[in-house]
Amino acid sequence: MVEEAWSSGVDGVGNLSSHLRGVACSLKDWSSNVLGGLEKWLKQAKRELERWRRAPICDESVGREVVWSFKVDRLEEQIDTYWGQRAHINWLQFGDRNTSFFHNACLERKRRNRIGKLKKEDRSWVEGEEEKKAFITNHFMQLFTAGIADVEAQKQQVLEAVEPRVTDAMNDHLTAEFSEEEIKRALDSIGDLKAPGPDGMPLVFFKKFWDVVGRKLTDEVMGVLHGGPMPEGWNETIISLIPKVDTPEKVTDLRPISLCNVVYKVVSKVLSSRLRDVLPDIISLSHSAFVPGRLISDNILVDYELTHFLLNKRGGEVGYAAIKLDMSKAYDRVEWHFLRDMMARMGFSEQWINLIMGCVTTVSYRIKVNGDLTENFVPERGLRQGDPLSPYLFLLCAEGFWALLQQAEQEGRLAGVKVCHQAPSVSHLLFADDSLIMIRATEGDANQLQDILDLYENCSGQMINKSKSVVLFSKNTGAEKRSEVCTRLQITKETMNAKYLGLPAQGSKSKAGTFAYIKDRI
Numbered sequence: 001m002v003e004e005a006w007s008s009g010v011d012g013v014g015n016l017s018s019h020l021r022g023v024a025c026s027l028k029d030w031s032s033n034v035l036g037g038l039e040k041w042l043k044q045a046k047r048e049l050e051r052w053r054r055a056p057i058c059d060e061s062v063g064r065e066v067v068w069s070f071k072v073d074r075l076e077e078q079i080d081t082y083w084g085q086r087a088h089i090n091w092l093q094f095g096d097r098n099t100s101f102f103h104n105a106c107l108e109r110k111r112r113n114r115i116g117k118l119k120k121e122d123r124s125w126v127e128g129e130e131e132k133k134a135f136i137t138n139h140f141m142q143l144f145t146a147g148i149a150d151v152e153a154q155k156q157q158v159l160e161a162v163e164p165r166v167t168d169a170m171n172d173h174l175t176a177e178f179s180e181e182e183i184k185r186a187l188d189s190i191g192d193l194k195a196p197g198p199d200g201m202p203l204v205f206f207k208k209f210w211d212v213v214g215r216k217l218t219d220e221v222m223g224v225l226h227g228g229p230m231p232e233g234w235n236e237t238i239i240s241l242i243p244k245v246d247t248p249e250k251v252t253d254l255r256p257i258s259l260c261n262v263v264y265k266v267v268s269k270v271l272s273s274r275l276r277d278v279l280p281d282i283i284s285l286s287h288s289a290f291v292p293g294r295l296i297s298d299n300i301l302v303d304y305e306l307t308h309f310l311l312n313k314r315g316g317e318v319g320y321a322a323i324k325l326d327m328s329k330a331y332d333r334v335e336w337h338f339l340r341d342m343m344a345r346m347g348f349s350e351q352w353i354n355l356i357m358g359c360v361t362t363v364s365y366r367i368k369v370n371g372d373l374t375e376n377f378v379p380e381r382g383l384r385q386g387d388p389l390s391p392y393l394f395l396l397c398a399e400g401f402w403a404l405l406q407q408a409e410q411e412g413r414l415a416g417v418k419v420c421h422q423a424p425s426v427s428h429l430l431f432a433d434d435s436l437i438m439i440r441a442t443e444g445d446a447n448q449l450q451d452i453l454d455l456y457e458n459c460s461g462q463m464i465n466k467s468k469s470v471v472l473f474s475k476n477t478g479a480e481k482r483s484e485v486c487t488r489l490q491i492t493k494e495t496m497n498a499k500y501l502g503l504p505a506q507g508s509k510s511k512a513g514t515f516a517y518i519k520d521r522i
Contacts, residue, residue: 015231016220016263019213020199038082042075115241115370119249129370136367137374139251140239143332144365144379147461155338155459159345161403165282166347174274174352178225180218184210186269187217190262197261198236198366206262217263224267227354234264235362237384238373256332256367258384265388268359272388282346283395284402289432290391299429303436306426309419310474319441319477320417321485323449328465330433331383331390334397335461336361342396359389381461391432397460398430404452405437413448415440439485441477446488466490 049068055061117127118135126135192204206213224230241254248254260268279291288299310320327333339360343353363384367374383390405428408414416427417438429436439445457463469491473482 016216019216020201023205024200038075038079042072042079045071045075112246113241113243115243115248115254117249118251129372133367133369133372133374136241136251136254136369137377140256140365140367141377141379143329144382146335146337146380147333147458151458154455155341158400158404158455158459159341161407162342162345162400163403164345164347166278170278170281171347171349171352173277175349178222178270180222182270182273183218183221183266184214186266186273187262189269189273190265195240195257195259197259197264198233198238199261199263201262203262217266221263221266221270224358225270225355227351230264230358230362234261234267235359236261236364236366236376237386239365239367241368256385258365258386260384260387264359268388271355271359272392275389275392279392279395282399284399284406284430286402286428287395287398287430287432289430290395296431299431299436302426302429305419306417306438307472309417310472313474314476316476319481320474321439321441321446321477321482322417322472323437323439323489323491324470324472325435325437325453326465326468327433327435328463328468330462331385331394333381333461333463334383334394335381335459338400338460339393339397342400346396346399356389356393359387360393394432397462398432400460401435401452401456401462402428402430404456408448408452414445441473441481441485443481443484443488446485450488 045068049065049072052061052064052068055064115132115136117125118132119125120135126132187203187206187210190203192207193202196202206217220231224234238259239256240259242257243253244255245253276292280293283291286299288294288296307322310322313320336357340353340357343356344350360383364376364378366376383393405414409416409425409427414427416425418425427438437449439449453464469489471486471489471491473485
């Protein structure tokens with residue numbers, strides 16, 4: 001059936017999208033006429049099995065019993081598989097025949113993900129389904145609208161702090177001839193039953209029928225990788241809203257996850273696989289997330305030592321402050337022009353930049369609200385959570401922030417923390433969209449840090465979430481200095497407990513306790 005639907009295509013166009021539409025229509029009919037009758041067929045098979053079990057024992061009745069017993073087992077297995085896939089239970093091993101468990105998991109998942117009434121800024125409520133769709137769409141259209149365009153002078157100041165690091169050899173590796181093996185390897189690295197995009201096709205379809213679809217998919221993906229335009233429909237994306245809390249009341253309580261088409265994911269995966277090869281050499285050591293060969297626990301260990309130092313520093317005239325900064329909607333606010341300029345400044349070739357920006361800027365969105373899709377709209381900025389490229393591209397943008405902090409420290413405008421005389425000075429540690437900044441608890445350092453944040457926010461589109469940012473002062477910092485720092489940085493949350501920085505509590509001072517904590521966190 002799949003082979004016939006694939007070879008026929010639709011509209012006589014013959015491209016990949018038309019073939020997929022033809023297969024989708026055939027699978028939809030098959031699902032209604034075949035898969036939809038599994039429960040009915042199982043009841044019929046059980047009745048036949050019982051009838052032959054009650055029949056007088058003879059060669060025919062024994063043979064029929066074996067046949068119907070096999071059919072019952074197969075149908076039950078298909079039903080279990082169906083509900084297991086619908087429930088998205090990935091942690092089960094060795095199977096589970098308790099279908100009521102999967103039914104309950106589906107119901108609970110549907111209940112948990114359903115969006116009820118939402119609160120507006122004026123504290124009124126949005127309750128109707130159409131009103132909710134319009135309200136949510138308007139929120140994301142505003143979020144994905146580009147910010148102030150006249151920031152060239154400020155952006156140049158950021159770019160001048162960044163040193164080019166991409167060598168000719170790296171560019172040769174990134175832009176080398178793409179191979180069919182890379183495409184197949186990228187496809188195989190994606191999970192079989194990851195949520196499908198607008199085309200409705202999960203990865204397992206392409207893997208199962210690679211001998212049928214592989215040639216066509218490879219040719220068209222190769223065309224895009226070699227500089228061709230992104231085919232229409234490939235970069236259409238559905239935004240699925242996942243509640244962050246049990247009962248979401250605001251749009252900000254919903255985490256947007258982008259569901260991309262398989263063919264786009266293959267393109268993105270091939271590019272991200274090449275990009276990750278050069279990341280360790282071009283991303284600063286302060287970044288510990290998403291970089292091959294580095295663990296986020298590395299920075300956690302350093303954080304623990306620095307926080308321990310602050311909590312026990314009682315002498316000296318100069319106090320220190322550890323500021324945990326949280327970026328608000330970090331991926332969604334990335335300005336495309338800033339990303340392009342950062343890649344150019346770091347030394348990426350124009351060919352590679354065009355490939356990346358082709359993936360980023362050709363996107364269009366529809367939002368899924370309680371099972372229904374909103375109208376299509378085109379964003380002006382933002383990276384998608386769900387795109388394999390996004391974490392690496394965000395790191396490239398964050399290098400601008402790192403460069404500004406590094407420049408300020410080298411020029412003496414900021415000073416980090418040294419846990420002893422011979423230890424290196426540490427002024428910042430970066431965890432993707434979260435940062436831990438170490439400064440002297442003085443008005444001068446606070447002013448310098450705020451100026452850097454303002455400059456980076458204006459150029460990149462990022463915004464510090466003050467409500468989730470906190471500051472921890474060393475014991476020797478006076479009340480007046482604490483007030484100066486908090487006032488300048490506009491941070492109202494001051495804590496004397498390290499756990500609010502995402503670190504071990506003050507009592508965890510033994511090495512055994514430290515590593516037990518890290519093990520639990522991981």
